[in-house]
Amino acid sequence: MKIYFSPFSPYVRKCLVTAHELGLSERVQLLPANANPVQRDQELIAQNPLGQIPTFLTDEGSVLYDSRVICEYLDALGGGTLFPRSGAARWDTLTLAALGDGVLDAALLARYEDAARPEALRWAAWRAGQLDKAETALAHLGAHP
Template sequence: MMPLFFASTSAYVRKVMVCATVLGLADEIERLDSAAHPVVRDERIAAFNPLAKVPALRTESGICLYDSRVICEYLNARAQGDLFPQQGEARWQSLARQALGDGVIDAALLARYEFSTRPPEKQWPDWADAQLKKVAAALADIERQVSDFSHRPNDIGLIAIGCALGYLDFRFAELDWRASHPLTAAWFAVFDAHPAMVATRPHV
């Protein structure tokens, strides 16, 4: 078994679990409780990751891995999967899409933390707005690319983008991103119905 510090609300943990599910490794992961927080440090997680952030996984040989990018690549190698193209333009495109999806999650998290973590007298709305502008720009780029996307979670870049869109639904429903991104909305309706996505949907 591979212990993983887990949070059902984390888009990055979801990314790992989607990969694990697709690769047939989900039953080999032991989910450990965690309370990752940008201010209050969870020392349990720090035993695996000095940054005290999830996801953090320990391999059966005792190597501690973090963050989601490293863990996903490890799981793919362990299962001899093909979620990461090995060479050529396909590899760089996949990794760039992973960075795009992760970037949406990063920006959305920062916007959420501004209001959910900071005391009211220290909140800076312009900061949150700037993060959501990044989200909007990324969504526009996804809309431009989406006609080339597979409808199955068979590529790390698409898994990252799918988890990012799921996080927006979970934490930023008021953005109503589908209204201005109809092609992405149509793609995600099919992609998010895949069993690996259904099994990993965030919940409180």
């Protein structure tokens, strides 16, 4: 199995932590990628039209994205201990995962505001709103561990 990755991507880290927890790390080969919303990585786009990481290649030749799908795939391969199969526990787990992804989404948008958007086009209130979203979500997690 292979995963297009960057050490800076929190979504890739989520997948690698999942692989580690399931004892699958040794079977996942890392392929460097330069995902960028402006200077788009054509090698990556050939596998995933969204041009995003993580993008995952199975041993059977399938291409999987995004990180939620990859984590569920790894869980199924590794014995299915992380995602409950059915019932309230499944919906609670998926909602918790969505909350975590929402933190990453908000933080990444704030990061792109600094790293990708030209200074003259930056919108401080919008960036602050994204960081506030991450903080309210983390506060919620802290209050409901």
